[in-house]
Amino acid sequence: MKKILLSEKDMPRAWYNIQADLPNPLPPPLNPATGEPITPDMLASIFPMNLIEQEVSPERWVEIPEEVMEKLLMWRPTPLYRAYNLERFLNTPARIYFKNEGTSPPGSHKPNTAIPQAYYNREFGTKRLTTETGAGQWGSALSFACNQFGLELKIYMVRVSYNQKPYRKIMMEVWGGKCVPSPSGDTNAGRKYYEQNPEHPGSLGIAISEAIEDAVTSKDTKYSLGSVLNHVLMHQTIIGLEAQKQLETIGEYPDIVIGCAGGGSNFAGISFPFVRDKIHGREVRIVACEPASCPTMTKGPYVYDFGDTAETTPLLPMHSIGHAFVPAPIHAGGLRYHGMAPLVSRVLVDGLIEARAYNQLETFEAGLIFARTEGFIPAPETDHAIACVIEEAKRAKEEGKERVILVNWSGHGIIDLAAYDAYLSGRLEDSTLPKEELERLIKNLEKFPRPR
Amino acid sequence: MKKILLSEKDMPRAWYNIQADLPNPLPPPLNPATGEPITPDMLASIFPMNLIEQEVSPERWVEIPEEVMEKLLMWRPTPLYRAYNLERFLNTPARIYFKNEGTSPPGSHKPNTAIPQAYYNREFGTKRLTTETGAGQWGSALSFACNQFGLELKIYMVRVSYNQKPYRKIMMEVWGGKCVPSPSGDTNAGRKYYEQNPEHPGSLGIAISEAIEDAVTSKDTKYSLGSVLNHVLMHQTIIGLEAQKQLETIGEYPDIVIGCAGGGSNFAGISFPFVRDKIHGREVRIVACEPASCPTMTKGPYVYDFGDTAETTPLLPMHSIGHAFVPAPIHAGGLRYHGMAPLVSRVLVDGLIEARAYNQLETFEAGLIFARTEGFIPAPETDHAIACVIEEAKRAKEEGKERVILVNWSGHGIIDLAAYDAYLSGRLEDSTLPKEELERLIKNLEKFPRPR
Numbered sequence: 091m092k093k094i095l096l097s098e099k100d101m102p103r104a105w106y107n108i109q110a111d112l113p114n115p116l117p118p119p120l121n122p123a124t125g126e127p128i129t130p131d132m133l134a135s136i137f138p139m140n141l142i143e144q145e146v147s148p149e150r151w152v153e154i155p156e157e158v159m160e161k162l163l164m165w166r167p168t169p170l171y172r173a174y175n176l177e178r179f180l181n182t183p184a185r186i187y188f189k190n191e192g193t194s195p196p197g198s199h200k201p202n203t204a205i206p207q208a209y210y211n212r213e214f215g216t217k218r219l220t221t222e223t224g225a226g227q228w229g230s231a232l233s234f235a236c237n238q239f240g241l242e243l244k245i246y247m248v249r250v251s252y253n254q255k256p257y258r259k260i261m262m263e264v265w266g267g268k269c270v271p272s273p274s275g276d277t278n279a280g281r282k283y284y285e286q287n288p289e290h291p292g293s294l295g296i297a298i299s300e301a302i303e304d305a306v307t308s309k310d311t312k313y314s315l316g317s318v319l320n321h322v323l324m325h326q327t328i329i330g331l332e333a334q335k336q337l338e339t340i341g342e343y344p345d346i347v348i349g350c351a352g353g354g355s356n357f358a359g360i361s362f363p364f365v366r367d368k369i370h371g372r373e374v375r376i377v378a379c380e381p382a383s384c385p386t387m388t389k390g391p392y393v394y395d396f397g398d399t400a401e402t403t404p405l406l407p408m409h410s411i412g413h414a415f416v417p418a419p420i421h422a423g424g425l426r427y428h429g430m431a432p433l434v435s436r437v438l439v440d441g442l443i444e445a446r447a448y449n450q451l452e453t454f455e456a457g458l459i460f461a462r463t464e465g466f467i468p469a470p471e472t473d474h475a476i477a478c479v480i481e482e483a484k485r486a487k488e489e490g491k492e493r494v495i496l497v498n499w500s501g502h503g504i505i506d507l508a509a510y511d512a513y514l515s516g517r518l519e520d521s522t523l524p525k526e527e528l529e530r531l532i533k534n535l536e537k538f539p540r541p542r
Numbered sequence: 543m544k545k546i547l548l549s550e551k552d553m554p555r556a557w558y559n560i561q562a563d564l565p566n567p568l569p570p571p572l573n574p575a576t577g578e579p580i581t582p583d584m585l586a587s588i589f590p591m592n593l594i595e596q597e598v599s600p601e602r603w604v605e606i607p608e609e610v611m612e613k614l615l616m617w618r619p620t621p622l623y624r625a626y627n628l629e630r631f632l633n634t635p636a637r638i639y640f641k642n643e644g645t646s647p648p649g650s651h652k653p654n655t656a657i658p659q660a661y662y663n664r665e666f667g668t669k670r671l672t673t674e675t676g677a678g679q680w681g682s683a684l685s686f687a688c689n690q691f692g693l694e695l696k697i698y699m700v701r702v703s704y705n706q707k708p709y710r711k712i713m714m715e716v717w718g719g720k721c722v723p724s725p726s727g728d729t730n731a732g733r734k735y736y737e738q739n740p741e742h743p744g745s746l747g748i749a750i751s752e753a754i755e756d757a758v759t760s761k762d763t764k765y766s767l768g769s770v771l772n773h774v775l776m777h778q779t780i781i782g783l784e785a786q787k788q789l790e791t792i793g794e795y796p797d798i799v800i801g802c803a804g805g806g807s808n809f810a811g812i813s814f815p816f817v818r819d820k821i822h823g824r825e826v827r828i829v830a831c832e833p834a835s836c837p838t839m840t841k842g843p844y845v846y847d848f849g850d851t852a853e854t855t856p857l858l859p860m861h862s863i864g865h866a867f868v869p870a871p872i873h874a875g876g877l878r879y880h881g882m883a884p885l886v887s888r889v890l891v892d893g894l895i896e897a898r899a900y901n902q903l904e905t906f907e908a909g910l911i912f913a914r915t916e917g918f919i920p921a922p923e924t925d926h927a928i929a930c931v932i933e934e935a936k937r938a939k940e941e942g943k944e945r946v947i948l949v950n951w952s953g954h955g956i957i958d959l960a961a962y963d964a965y966l967s968g969r970l971e972d973s974t975l976p977k978e979e980l981e982r983l984i985k986n987l988e989k990f991p992r993p994r
Contacts, residue, residue, distance in 0.1 A: 092615040095547050163544040164917050175690075193645060195917035197956065237914055238627075260959040263966055264913050461716050462689055465616050465647035504649070504956050507712040514715055 092174065094187075094336040096167035102331035103154055105324045108362045108433060110150035111369050116320070116436055117541035119404035120394055125539065128404045135306050136313040138214035141207065144321035152324065154206075161205045161238050165194040166328065170336040171499075175463040177483070184486035185342070186479060188499040189333050189360060192466065196261065198501030199356045200231030200316055203325035207314050208235035217310035218242040222272065222297030225251055225423025226258025227469075227501065228316030233267030246272035246280070246300045249292040251423065257505050272297040279303045279400065294427070295399020295413070302402060317353025318397060318406070318431045326359025329498060334363055337496070344374060344496035346482055350474040351378040351387065351445075352424045354431030360498035362433075365442050376443040377482075378434065379474040381453075383418040383521045386411050386430045387438055387445035389528055394539045395429055407541035408435040411523075412531040418521035420450050421509035422470040448477045449520045454513040456480050457503065469501040470509050544626065546639075546788040548619035554783035555606055557776045560814045560885060562602035563821050568772070568888055569993035571856035572846055577991065580856045587758050588765040590666035593659065596773035604776065606658075613657045613690050617646040618780065622788040623951075627915040629935070636938035637794070638931060640951040641785050641812060644918065648713065650953030651808045652683030652768055655777035659766050660687035669762035670694040674724065674749030677703055677875025678710025679921075679953065680768035685719030698724035698732070698752040701744040703875065709957050724749040731755045731852065746879070747851020747865070754854060769805025770849065770858070770883045778811025785948060786815055796826060796948035798934055802926040803830040803839065803897075804876045806883030812950035814885075817894050828895040829934075830886065831926040833905075835870040835973045838863050838882045839890055839897035841980055846991045847881055859993035860887040863975075864983040870973035872902050873961035874922040900929045901972045906965040908932050909955065921953040922961050 109116060118127035130142045137145075144152060154162070173186040191199040211219060219241055223229030229245040236243040245262055249271035252259055262269045272292045273280035279299035283290045305313035315322060330347075337343060347364045349357035361376045368374050380387055386409045395410040397403035410429040417426035430438070437443050457473035459480065460466070468476060479497045486493040503510065512518040561568060570579035582594045589597075596604060606614070625638040643651040663671060671693055675681030681697040688695040697714055701723040704711055714721045724744045725732035731751035735742045757765035767774060782799075789795060799816045801809035813828045820826050832839055838861045847862040849855035862881040869878035882890075889895050909925035911932065912918070920928060931949045938945040955962065964970040 091550055092612070093550065095549065097547065098543055098545065160544070195913075195919065234917055238917070256963070257956070257959045260963040260966075261919070261956075264910065264919055264959070264962050266914060458716065461647075462718065465686055465690070467647065467713070467716055504709070504713075507709045507716070510716050511708070511712040514712075 091340065092172055094170040094340055096332055096336050098163055100335060101159065101167055102328055102335070104151035105154060106327040106331060106363050106366065107147055107150055107152055107324050108365060109148055109320065111366050112436060113369060113440055114436065116432055117407040119406050120539065122396070122401065122405050136302055138211050138216055138312055140210045140214055141321055144324065145319060155209060158206045158209045162328070167332045168193050170333055171464070173464050176460060179459065179463045180480065180483045180487065182483040182487040183491065184483040184493045184495050186483060186495045186497070187337065188497050189329055190466070190499050191329060191356070192499060192502035196227065196230040196234050197504065198227050198231065198469065199326060199329060199359060200227050201234055202328055202359065203316065203322045203355065204231040204235035205238065206325050208232070208239040208241055211312055212239045212241060215310065216241065216312045218244070218308065219312055219314045220244050220301040220304040221314045221316065222246045222294060222301045224248050224294050224426065226255050227424055229267065229269060230258055230261040232314055232316065233262040233265040236267060237265040243267040244304060245269045246274060246297040248272055248294060248297050249290060255505065272300050274300060277303045293399055298398040299400040299402050317355040318429070320433055322355050323358035323362070323431055323433050326355045327362050329359035330361060330363035333360060333496060342494050345493040346375045346377060347496045348377045348379065348475050348478045348482070349498040350425060350471050350500060351380050351430065351434060352471065353427050354434035356498055356500040358431060358434055360496070361443065365437055368442055377478055378443055378445045379478045380445060380447050381420055381422055381425050381474065382447040382449045383420055383523050384411070384426050385447045385523065386428065388447045391532060391535060392435055392439050392541060393535050394541060395535060397429065405538070407432050409438065410535065411528065412534050414534060415531055420521055421506060422453070422474060424471040425474065446478060448474050449522070451518060451520050453477045454510065454518060458510070458513070467503045468499060469503040470506050472500045475500070543792065544624055546622040546624070546792055548784055548788050550615055552787060553611070553619055554780055554787070556603035557606060558779040558783060558815050558818065559599055559602055559604055559776050560817060561600055561772065563818050564888060565821060565892055566888065568884055569859040571858050572991065574848070574853065574857050588754055590663050590668055590764055592662045592666055593773055596776065597771060607661060610658050610661045614780070619784045620645050622785055623916070625916050628912060631911065631915045632932065632935045632939065634935040634939045635943060636935040636945045636947050638935060638947045638949070639789065640949050641781055642918070642951050643781060643808070644951060644954035648679065648682040648686050649956065650679050650683065650921065651778060651781060651811060652679050653686055654780055654811065655768065655774045655807065656683040656687035657690065658777050660684070660691040660693055663764055664691045664693060667762065668693065668764045670696070670760065671764055671766045672696050672753040672756040673766045673768070674698045674746060674753045676700050676746050676878065678707050679876055681719065681721060682710055682713040684766055684768065685714040685717040688719060689717040695719040696756060697721040698726060698749040700724055700746055700749050701742060707957065724752050726752060729755045745851055750850040751852040751854050769807040770881070772885055774807050775810035775814070775883055775885050778807045779814050781811035781950060782813060782815035785812060789948070794946050797945040799826060799828045799948045800927050800930045800934070801830060801950040802877060802923050802952060803832055803882065803886060804923065805879050806886035808950055808952040810883060810886055812948070813895065817889055820894055829930055830890070830895055830897045831930045832897060832899050833872055833874055833877050833926065834899040834901045835872055835975050836863070836878050837899045837975065838880065840899045843984060843987060844887055844891050844993060845987050846993060847987060849881065857990070859884050861890065862987065863980065864986050866986060867983055872973055873958060874905070874926060876923040877926065898930060900926050901974070903970060903972050905929045906962065906970060910962070910965070919955045920951060921955040922958050924952045927952070
C-alpha cells in the first residue's frame with residue numbers, strides 16, 4: 091500500500107501531554123526582573139486562561155473539543171505514505187514512511203495548533219488576536235483558523251519577508267487576516283524603528299514586541315504564538331498519534347523517527363508519542379534536524395534565555411544560541427529561531443532524543459531527490475528532515491538492516507519555489523555560523539541562570 | 543462525515559470510454575486539405591500508436607495498467623468532501639460534495655492523464671516528449687509524469703505567462719522538464735516571430751506549432767496534449783468513477799454534477815460516468831461552466847474547426863468561437879481555449895449536458911466564499927464551477943429542495959494568489975467578449991463544414 095489512511099472514527103480524541111511522563115520535570119519560566127518562577131496569572135494579559143491552563147497542565151491526555159475536531163477534519167487525518175520510489179532510488183532495505191502534513195489548506199502542520207488556539211480564544215471571549223510571522227507559514231495558518239472561528243487577526247510580518255514573499259501575505263488576506271510589514275508605525279515598539287527608516291528590514295524580535303504590545307493595549311485582544319510553548323507542542327501531537335495508529339494497522343513500528351526543528355513544534359508533534367514509548371522502555375531512536383547555520387541543539391547550551399530579541403518575554407529554559415543571534419538568510423525561514431522549545435530541550439538533555447545539523451545545500455539536494463522520486467515538493471524546512479532520512483536509509487543499506495524510518499513531512503514547498511530555482515541555477519550557498527561568532531553568542535549567555 | 547475516503551483496493555481498475563455509449567457517434571476529425579476523415583496512421587508522426595488506438599477505441603472499459611495505477615496511487619483516490627461550512631454559510635438544504643483534485647503533486651487534475659500518456663509513450667519507445675503550456679498547469683503535470691517514467695520533456699510556454707508565472711516554470715524544472723518561452727528561437731514556427739521581436743508575448747497557437755514541429759523533426763520524440771482529445775478525457779474519468787463509489791458508500795447520488803470547462807477534460811472526468819447513467823435513464827443534471835469572455839459552448843456553433851491558431855491540426859467537430867479568437871487575459875488561463883472537446887461538444891448537442899457562462903468577478907467572489915468557508919483556496923478555473931454550485935445551492939433554498947450537488951474541485955489556487963490579490967484590492971475587472979467581435983468570429987466559421 092502506498093497511502094495508509096485512517097478513518098475519521100479512528101482519529102485520536104485527545105492530545106498527548108508529555109509533561110505527565112517526563113523523567114525530570116520541566117523547569118518553570120522565570121521572571122527576568124526577579125528571577126522567580128512565572129505564575130499563570132502573570133501571563134493572563136497576553137494569553138486566555140484556558141490556554142494558560144493547558145500550558146501548565148500535568149494531565150497526560152487533554153480531550154480535543156468537538157468543535158476543534160470538526161475543523162481538524164477539514165484536512166485530517168493526514169495520509170501516511172510509504173516512500174517506495176525513494177527507497178528504490180536509494181536501493182535501501184529501509185522502509186520509509188512520511189506523514190504528509192502538506193495537505194492542510196495553508197500547506198503545513200501549523201493549523202494543528204492555530205485551530206485550537208483560535209477556538210479556545212473564542213471560548214474565552216477574545217474577539218481579536220495578534221501575532222508575528224517570519225516566512226509566513228504561521229501567519230497564514232492563524233489567519234485560516236481565525237477565519238473559521240470568526241476572530242479578527244492582525245499579523246506583524248517581518249518586512250524583508252513581507253516584500254520577498256507576497257504570496258504568503260495574500261494568503262493571509264484571502265482568509266481575512268490583516269497583515270502589515272514590521273516594524274510598522276502602529277505600535278510604540280515598531281514606531282521607533284519605522285520612523286528612523288520606513289524600509290527597516292525588521293526582525294522576528296521586533297515583530298513579537300509589536301504583536302504583544304498590540305494585544306496588551308487593545309480591547310478584547312490576545313496574543314498567539316505558533317511554536318515553542320508547551321500547549322502548542324501538545325496540539326501538534328495529533329501528528330504522531332495518528333502516525334502510530336496508521337503504522338499499527340500495517341503492523342509496523344519505527345526504528346527511527348525524524349523531524350526538522352525550528353521552534354520545535356512539528357518535531358514534537360511527530361515524536362512525543364514515541365518519546366513516551368521510549369520512556370516506558372521501547373527501543374526507538376528519535377532525531378531532530380536543524381540548520382548548521384542555526385545550531386541551537388547541536389551547539390547551544392541549555393540555559394535560561396529570553397524568547398525574543400527585545401527581552402520582553404519571561405526567561406525560558408531551553409537550548410539557545412542567544413536571543414541576540416541574527417540568523418543567516420537561509421530559505422528555511424521556519425528554522426531560524428535562536429532557541430528550542432523547553433519541552434524538546436528537556437528531552438534532549440535527558441538523552442531521549444538526538445540532534446543533528448545540516449547545511450543548506452545538502453538539504454536542497456535531499457529535497458530535490460524527494461521531489462523527483464515521491465513527486466511532492468517539500469518545504470525548505472522539511473528538506474532538513476529528508477536529508478536525515480536519506481542519511482539513515484544509506485546507513486541501513488551499508489549495514490544491511492531492514493530499518494523502519496518515520497519522518498514528518500511538515501509542509502509543501504509550492505510557495506518556496508524561488509528557493510529551488512536558486513538551488514537549481516547554482517546561486518544558492520551554504521551559510522554557516524562562524525566559530526568566533528558562535529563563541530561570542532555562547533559567552534553572552536554566561537550571565538543567565540541555568541535550569542536545574 | 544467530512545471526508546469520504548476510498549481505499550486503494552476499491553480504486554476503479556478501468557477508465558470509462560463514453561464512445562461506447564453515445565446515442566450519436568462522434569464525427570471523425572477531417573483532413574483540412576481533402577475534407578476526408580483522418581485515419582489513425584496519419585497521426586502516427588506525432589502520437590504513439592497505443593494512444594492513437596485509445597483515441598479511436600470503441601471499448602467501454604479500458605484497463606488501467608498496473609504501473610500507471612501505482613503512480614496514480616501517489617495521490618489517488620482523492621478525497622470527496624462534504625462542504626458543511628459552505629452549506630451553513632448559504633443556509634441551503636442542498637448537500638454539497640466536492641472532489642478535491644488539488645491533492646496531486648502539481649496541484650490539479652492534469653496528472654490523471656499526464657501519467658498514462660508518459661507511460662504509454664515509454665512503452666512505445668518514445669524517449670522524449672514535447673508540449674505547450676499556457677498558464678503552466680499542464681506543463682508542470684507532464685513534467686512530473688515524465689520524471690516518473692524517465693522521459694525527457696521540452697515545454698513551450700507562452701512567453702507572457704512564462705514571465706508572469708515564474709513559479710510554474712520553476713515547478714517544471716524541479717521535476718526536470720526543460721521550459722522555454724514561446725515563440726522561441728528553437729523552431730522554424732517560433733523563429734519567424736522571435737526574430738522580429740525577441741519579447742513577442744506569444745500565444746497558445748504558436749506554442750502548439752512549435753511543440754508539434756519539434757516532435758515531428760526530432761529523434762524518438764512525440765507530442766502530448768493535455769485536453770480536448772478523446773483519450774485525454776477518458777483518462778480523467780477516474781475522477782467521476784471514484785466519486786460514484788464514494789457517494790455510493792454513503793448512499794448518495796447527485797441531482798446535479800458540476801465542472802468548469804476549458805478544453806473539457808476535468809469536466810468530462812467528473813461527469814462522463816454520470817452522463818452514462820443519464821443515457822441509461824437515470825435522472826441527473828450535468829452542468830459545464832465556462833467564462834463569459836470565452837463562451838464556446840454557450841455562444842459558439844457546433845462546427846469543424848482547427849484545434850490551433852496556426853491551422854496545423856486536423857479539423858475537429860466541436861463547439862467553437864473560431865481558432866482566430868484572441869482570448870482576454872482573464873486569470874482562469876486554463877479556460878481560454880477557443881474550442882471545446884469533441885466528446886463534450888457531442889453530448890452538449892445531444893442535450894445530455896447543459897452549459898453556463900460566468901463573469902470573472904462573480905467567479906472570484908465565489909472562490910473567496912469557498913476559501914473562507916471550506917478553507918482550501920481554489921484555482922481561478924475552479925472558481926467558475928463554484929459560482930455554479932452557489933447558484934444551484936441558492937436555488938435549492940428558494941425551492942426548498944434537498945438537492946445533492948457534486949462538483950469537481952479541479953485544482954488549488956496557491957500559485958494564482960496574485961489573481962486573488964487583484965480581486966481583493968479592487969483591481970480586477972470583468973472582461974466580456976463584445977457582441978460585434980463574437981458575431982465576426984462566428985461569421986468566420988461559416989466557411990467550415992458542419993459535423994453531422
